Amino acid sequence: MAEVEFSNVQKVFGDRTVIPGFDLQVRDGELLVLLGPSGCGKSTLLRLLAGLEPATGGAIRIGGRAVDALGPGARNVAMVFQNYALYPHKTVRGNLEFPLHMRALRRSERERRVLEAARVLGLEELLDKRPAELSGGQRQRVAMGRAIVREPDVFLMDEPLSNLDARLRVQIRAEIAALQRRLGVTTLYVTHDQVEAMTLGDRVAVLRDGVMQQLGTPADLYRNPENLFVAGFLGSPPMNLFEPGIEVRAGGRALRLGGRWNTPARGIPERARYAGLRPEDLDLDSGSSDRDVRLQGLVRAVEVLGHERIVYVDTGDRVVDALPGGIGPTEGAVAARLSGTATPEPGQTVTLATKSDSLYWFDEQGRAIRAGG
Amino acid sequence: MAEVEFSNVQKVFGDRTVIPGFDLQVRDGELLVLLGPSGCGKSTLLRLLAGLEPATGGAIRIGGRAVDALGPGARNVAMVFQNYALYPHKTVRGNLEFPLHMRALRRSERERRVLEAARVLGLEELLDKRPAELSGGQRQRVAMGRAIVREPDVFLMDEPLSNLDARLRVQIRAEIAALQRRLGVTTLYVTHDQVEAMTLGDRVAVLRDGVMQQLGTPADLYRNPENLFVAGFLGSPPMNLFEPGIEVRAGGRALRLGGRWNTPARGIPERARYAGLRPEDLDLDSGSSDRDVRLQGLVRAVEVLGHERIVYVDTGDRVVDALPGGIGPTEGAVAARLSGTATPEPGQTVTLATKSDSLYWFDEQGRAIRAGG
Amino acid sequence: GGDVAQPNGPAGDQRSLEIWAHAGREEERRTLEAQIDRFRAERPEVRVDLTWIPEGSYNGQVQAAALAGRLPDLLEFDGPYLYSYAWQGHLKPLDERLPERLRKDLLPSIVAQGTYRDGLYGIGTFDSGLGLWGNRARLQAAGARIPDGPGDVWSGDEFDALLEHLAHDDPDGQVLDLKLNYTGEWFSYAFSPLLQSAGGDLVDRAPGGLASGTLDGPESVAAMAAVQSWIRRGRVDPNLDDAAFAQGRVALAWGGHWNFPGYHAALGDDLLLLPLPRLGETMVTGQGSWQWGITRRARDPELALAFIAFLLRPEEVLAMSEANGGVPATRSAVQKSQAYGPGGPLRLFARQLEEGYARPRPRTPAYPVISDAFARAFQDIRHGAEPVQALGWAARRIDREIRDNRHYPDVAEAAR
Amino acid sequence: MSRRHPGEATAAWLLMTPALAGLLLFLLLPFGLAVVLSFSNLRMASPLPLEFVGFSNYALAFSETGLLRALLNNLLFALVVVPVQTALGLGLALLLNRPLAGRAVFRTLFFLPVVFPLSLVAVVWVLIFAPGPDGLLNAALGLLTLGAWEPRDFLNDPFWALPAVMLTSIWQGAGFQMVVLLAGLQAIPRQLYEAAAVDGASRWRQFLHVTLPGLRNPLVFVVIVTTILSFRVFDQVRIMTRGGPQEASNTVIHEMVRTAFDQGHVAMGAAMSVVFFLVILGIALIQRRLLRQRGEIA
């Protein structure tokens, strides 16, 4: 067990700078999630830490020891790969034993550890099978097992759930969290799935183009995103982001949303350029007076998910997409997570309401403007 | 546009009966989702409808016309495959044009339709690229495009989203729904992801081993599952299912949950064997008297998802898993979706409470016992 | 004490002889093996390593081995290559070492063939005979005149007429076997006598002589035209199975002594041995066969010579002659030979050699090229090419080879 | 970068050295030697001193030997054998790419000739081409044409000798094409056919729009390999016809071996090697061009 430290780590592939300079301290025993869109450099960071790629610059420490000159085998980290990378020609036992073999452990010790790991992960029955004979979830567990037998200083996990189907993903996600907490091994976990990041991480580091956007607990990131990118990346559906008209009006600074001017009770910060609203903070207008911001629009689509409804409302506002690639019918629509039982129909006109302190504000550069700031 | 009708359709592969006898009427213009676990025969049904497999028995009608003797090309259906099956050597334009070519449409008409489809799907910029140069989401859209240029009677979609990542899946899901509604083409949509089924389907047909379990609107299936299988398949996390002790006690029939006997105000049906509770119907006990069923247990794990928390509580009850393959730390735990802000810590003892009319009841065969039934 | 050398022990006197021989007919190979056994019976201290080399690539093998310095002690080679090997310095002259008695006993054709620029480099234990095999019954049926010696042969016209006669009664009209299935050296050996009989030759035999004007001269061209006409008229069996004559498909077969056992077995008393036809004044026939030579790098030339001498003993010469049907190389053996002695069925071959009807092939290192060029020309002519052009091409090739090699100066002599 | 991976570089050189040594000693060095020798007068059977003769070997090779004709023969050989053999291989692959019982057996049977050494194939086919009405092929053709066929001596007929060698080669090599194309066919996703079927494409259209484009890489591969092999034909010629009659079936390699080995004219053989290499190089370069032009498809 050890803390991990990246100091100004850089990585250049050919003439492409993938990581321009990265700093991060992972605490001993913590599960830290690296979250970011595809291609932002998450895997690269893991591979730099594992020693699979040489860094172009900077220093990496594990447990206080500089590891830059060490090969992958000497760093005492264990890695779980996205597609598990189980040795297809070895049985489950062989897979679990291999890293121990490499460490020249005594036979009895090897067997003890393999059995222990198999017990922890419920793999006892499968020890003599080969990976091809296992289901996706079982393979995932074997990959985990191969990591834990090592009793390494650090676990590295590169999207270990992305090859599983939705149902299994939810289940194993919980298993991983529990296991990591039980073993208490420092863990770096890479994902581009924000739900995974939120449910698993002690802390989450949000990356974009190799640059850290924000580091904090899931709740922190969710409630206090530092910029548009983080705000738009977390949550499902993510935060609704607007570029509203803002004017000084009778009653103070007002913003134009859903075709009408609202004057939020909490006021509008000076430098505000963009506004954000979480879907769950929006509800159908019940006329209640503490909801002082209202948007009117046409219902475009409704998603019914048993316990909740998500309504996409076309308010005619300028909607901002912090991520690339958004086209299609929900574009420009405001998502609201309705909790009541009333379900508007597509085509209906509805008024959504929220409290003004649910509004997030961002400046021209997309930086969050903290309440009162 | 047309309605689709399966009458006692059977399919046998070798000596394996995959579809023992299937009846279904898809209404004109409806989006009907076929939902079921892997291997239950969903794709087979689509392929039977498309004419890619000959049926062993029964009849299929499209728009009232029996199609059993027609080849795939003559049925005027369009299919979107799971991995899109784009022609790799053709450009996007070539892909979109191909079905029109096969129908020997005039050149000007072909171009008109291709441009129209490209516009609808935002593919204008990509017309001269080849599939290998496109991102997953773009490929998906081309596959959709190839289906819509045809202006077919029926769309068939076989897990069209399963190759996309989480974020894109959510986005394109909404696009598909909107597009289908706009075009109003009868659509059969196959998935094993219940969230997809719930958000997309006008109606959802739940399949198991080639046998229809229930057919209804998403809300209907969610609120009135006809059996344990449907109950356990929908929802994330799915319904908590118990096999509680049931006894006649002072105050009426009581059930043992979380180590204590509850006497639900609404009573317990005669034939009740299994009980079910949706996670969102459970909350931390606030002492409120309308929550007359209580479970006590140890918190195993907590998942924080921004707008909600899911708490897994170990109540010591016999928990039923309607699907195969459940092992690991959440096994046997009761999931509760907490809405408040209080977050219990793992290891803490909590009491969950619910109203007795939130309880679902199932008989020995797993059939739902309707309220009052 | 086993490592103390015994003064007279076999280990001390162990002598060895490495021999390459061509993989000829089975009987021939068996005989040579038996001869080696008999030789070793007399000289138990001698070890003999014998390698059979397929005829098709024999010269290539010798050249390759020479290049690698891996020639054996005793080398068998087809007569015409001798001049090339000798020029290159691969062979030791045999003259000084050969007992005079033995030398006198050799047939003149053997000596002629083995001599290159005044040195004797090779000795054959048999010579070859080239002639026509005839099917007596069919010839008689066609009313053919049967020549009775090398001086009395069919003229070209007579031969032509005979072919037509024979063809008349033949189901497929193919009555002559030219052994077209043979490859390599056969064509020069078997058909250059026709050129010579007509007054031409492969190459001008005068010192410094070239092929142009001779090989493509009118005499040579006429001779080849005659052969071509036989083929063109469909008188020649392609003989793919090597059994045209033995199976009676043809009445006449160009051939040599080696055909005798098989043909005799097939035809019995119907088998006739006849001289080749003549195209000019006199008949000319071929000669020469495999010879033995001692390589320059031989470790034990005395032993090698002793082996050659052993092979030239009358009984050994006869043994080989009986095995392969070749003409015995010594006069004494010819006299004792049942086949070649007076009254023997193959007497004609011996007479041809002794009476000067046989002519050695050109004794120049260029011979392999000459032979190859002629063989190619022959094939072309066979398939219808104009003899003038085919032979002209061959002559130019030969001349260039000779010039490229600067008329073969005596470099080996200088290097010695 | 390699500074950070010293172990890897050492290991890499360790792994590379044996192969590298082999390639240098047995391929590059002799090739360099061929170039050098081609300008000399080296003969296998000549004690004359080595001399530099400039390009005369090249000039003579084209003017006086059968090289030019041999090159043309090779070209003709390639022009016939490559399309025919590929079409045959493709046909067989298509036949075998359907769910028929006994597929593996048929595949093995069609591939069988490929495992036959050419030297053996040649000997067997010499017999098949036997002249006269009793020859196997002559008899078969006679039977098929109801006796109209004039028996011929294929291998000794200036018109038929090269086709005979071609036929032998096609018979021997089609199975190879078949296996490669079969592997290519099986790599085409079945869903593409299904998509095309749903799109209304007939079998023929499916072949044109799915199969052929999907087979592009394997097809290019087999065409290139067969073309190069067509220029390397030797064994059959050596054994069946020795290049004859009248050079009708001579090939570059055969001429080269005959010149260098049978006639000992090593320098001219070396010149032929160089010419031969240039021809092969030309083919390879054309191949690269073709591949690159549409290489982005995959």
Next chain:
Amino acid sequence: MRRAGLRALLAYTLLLAFTLLFLAPVLFMLVGSLKPNERVLAEAGTLRAFFPDTVGLDNYRAVFERVPFELYLASSLIVNGLIVGLGLVVNAFAGYALARLRWWGRNAMLGLVLAVLVIPFEAVAIPLFYQLSWLGWRDDWLVQAIPFVANPLAIFLFYSFFLGLPRELEEAARVDGAGVLRTFFAIVLPNAKAAFASVAIVLFLFHWGMYLWPLLMTTSEAVRPLPLGIASFHTLPPLQWGDIMAFGVLMVLPVVIVFVVFQRWFVRGVASTGVKG
């Protein structure tokens, strides 16, 4: 349904026709090897060529009597064993170093391999023959094998196979503490069976029939391989076609066995290496 049946019938008809064409020469050889010598050619034009009325193993006996067939076979097996055995190791090593390791000179080496890929062996046969003859090296097994051990095509096949192998396997092994060589032997080798099998078959097929090189380089019967054997047997008088056919059958038998045993791997290997190009 009926159309499918018709189509299958047509396919089988075609297949059978092709089988006849492809098999006829093989059968002809097999049958010929069992018939008396003189009848092979005599009956070539009749149905007897395929349906003999008398069969016997005399020709096979004759092969062993007339030539040291077992020596030829041994030579071929030894030479091919050397080529395939050493070739697999040497070329797999090189292919791996090129595909996976990072080292200075890698691109140059890759370029070299691709460049020599187009040098046909025939173009260097004569000078190589000279080169080795000057060294006095000829007429043994090694000289027939060693020049063919390093094979650019095999290197290239291995290279592209290793490129296609999921990198994660090796990275997992490296993280697990295995060095480069250990990773190669413990992880890569066991997962490259298809590549090894198909390269082995390719090398074997290529060299089993090798004719020109041994023709140049060997003299002794003790090291003469089968293709030379059959060529000299074919020219060895008297020409006995039955014996020649028997020789042929004996010669091809080992390859057929090798192929039938490994063909599954071969077909898969072809798919995984050469074709993607």
